[in-house]
Amino acid sequence: MRDRLFAAIEARRDDLVALTQALIRIPTVNPPGENYREICEFLTARLRPLGFDCRLMRAEGAPGDSDAFPRWNLLARREGSRPGQCVHFNSHHDVVETGSGWTVDPFGGDVIEGRVYGRGSCDMKGGLAASIIAVEAFLEVMPGFPGAIEISATADEESGGYGGVAWMAEQGLFDPTRVQHVIIPEPLQKDRICLGHRGVWWAEIETRGRIAHGSMPFLGDCAVRHMGAVLHEIETRLIPALSNKTTAMPVVPAAARQSTLNINSIHGGQPEPEPGSTALPSPCVPDSARMVIDRRYVAEETTEGVRQEVVELLEGLRERRPGFDYALRELMSVAPSWTEKTAPVPQALDRAITAVLGRGPEYVASPGTYDQKHIDRIGRLHNCVAYGPGLLELAHQPDEYVGVDDMLDSARIMALALGDLLQQK
Numbered sequence: 272m273r274d275r276l277f278a279a280i281e282a283r284r285d286d287l288v289a290l291t292q293a294l295i296r297i298p299t300v301n302p303p304g305e306n307y308r309e310i311c312e313f314l315t316a317r318l319r320p321l322g323f324d325c326r327l328m329r330a331e332g333a334p335g336d337s338d339a340f341p342r343w344n345l346l347a348r349r350e351g352s353r354p355g356q357c358v359h360f361n362s363h364h365d366v367v368e369t370g371s372g373w374t375v376d377p378f379g380g381d382v383i384e385g386r387v388y389g390r391g392s393c394d395m396k397g398g399l400a401a402s403i404i405a406v407e408a409f410l411e412v413m414p415g416f417p418g419a420i421e422i423s424a425t426a427d428e429e430s431g432g433y434g435g436v437a438w439m440a441e442q443g444l445f446d447p448t449r450v451q452h453v454i455i456p457e458p459l460q461k462d463r464i465c466l467g468h469r470g471v472w473w474a475e476i477e478t479r480g481r482i483a484h485g486s487m488p489f490l491g492d493c494a495v496r497h498m499g500a501v502l503h504e505i506e507t508r509l510i511p512a513l514s515n516k517t518t519a520m521p522v523v524p525a526a527a528r529q530s531t532l533n534i535n536s537i538h539g540g541q542p543e544p545e546p547g548s549t550a551l552p553s554p555c556v557p558d559s560a561r562m563v564i565d566r567r568y569v570a571e572e573t574t575e576g577v578r579q580e581v582v583e584l585l586e587g588l589r590e591r592r593p594g595f596d597y598a599l600r601e602l603m604s605v606a607p608s609w610t611e612k613t614a615p616v617p618q619a620l621d622r623a624i625t626a627v628l629g630r631g632p633e634y635v636a637s638p639g640t641y642d643q644k645h646i647d648r649i650g651r652l653h654n655c656v657a658y659g660p661g662l663l664e665l666a667h668q669p670d671e672y673v674g675v676d677d678m679l680d681s682a683r684i685m686a687l688a689l690g691d692l693l694q695q696k
């Protein structure tokens with residue numbers, strides 16, 4: 272069976288390249304979320320003749336959904352010849368903006384020396400194409416399979432997944448009674464299994480002061496100076512403390528094997544003039560300053576602990592610093608997600624990687640989040656990993672590419688794992 276399966280995949284080499292190119296040539300840039308319906312319809316036209324029941328679904332009312340930019344998702348399901356378990360491949364179909372620095376057409380899908388180039392080639396249209404080729408080869412070799420196979424192409428992963436996997440999970444589509452195994456072909460490399468990701472907590476801190484004439488600042492209270500005190504605390508106490516919060520999660524790169532904090536933005540006082548403007552500011556003591564922080568935390572911490580740490584820092588300043596007043600607003604919170612190595616999906620992928628590559632996989636965790644969080648938290652399905660071709664470092668970069676041989680290897684691995692999982696009772 273294995274030899275026939277591999278031969279069926281090898282025979283689809285050109286088809287795999289063409290499919291990846293076709294997907295890249297539909298620019299599904301997010302934001303704003305363009306051509307979502309087009310890409311779902313393209314995939315429907317491909318999968319329906321193979322016996323897939325295709326449901327095109329708009330995440331109406333989800334964040335980001337509008338009539339101008341509707342959030343379309345595709346769920347395709349192929350029933351087997353008899354009842355059994357369901358294996359689901361989930362890919363996001365959106366890509367990030369191109370940015371500058373490209374030497375090829377970002378939506379051209381050029382093939383150069385065994386690599387397909389373009390925005391989304393690596394993250395993650397190459398993975399989507401590889402999973403489709405894996406399933407098509409599997410259907411040719413194992414037409415009488417038990418259970419069911421699902422392929423989804425979902426919106427908005429790059430902006431949090433609320434109009435995509437989160438919405439689908441809320442509809443019950445990732446309920447463990449209907450889906451038992453999920454593989455997300457994100458670009459973690461063909462020899463790595465990604466078991467989960469760190470948590471994320473975004474918050475805005477505002478310091479408040481009192482406006483006055485800039486020539487008599489002693490009559491006001493400067494919110495920017497208060498923010499300076501917050502920055503000093505972050506710099507001298509919080510960030511050093513985070514380096515002691517290490518984790519047993521095998522996060523890659525290894526520098527992310529601890530808690531981290533990024534200061535996303537900071538602003539106080541009057542808006543900056545447009546570049547080139549000759550307008551002068553008016554002399555005022557700023558009464559508000561705002562800072563957005565992006566805190567990434569490890570499985571050994573709790574969201575409440577992360578929040579409390581910032582609250583204590585701010586309350587300490589309130590006690591020590593005359594006039595200090597603040598507001599804290601949570602912008603986003605996602606708990607760490609984790610699938611045990613002993614779960615069926617990582618075990619099946621482990622066996623398949625060993626069979627195809629001749630060595631066992633590396634188990635990793637992701638520094639940032641991806642759609643596994645929604646499948647885990649809303650779907651309550653704890654048998655989901657990220658596995659797919661491509662180098663994570665190329666994601667969101669200019670001249671992004673995916674290697675054709677890597678896609679073929681990961682298609683072999685996904686097809687083997689699929690057969691393995693469908694045989695399970």
Ligand SMILES: [Zn+2]
Pocket residue numbers: 363394395428457458
């Ligand atoms: Zn991605």
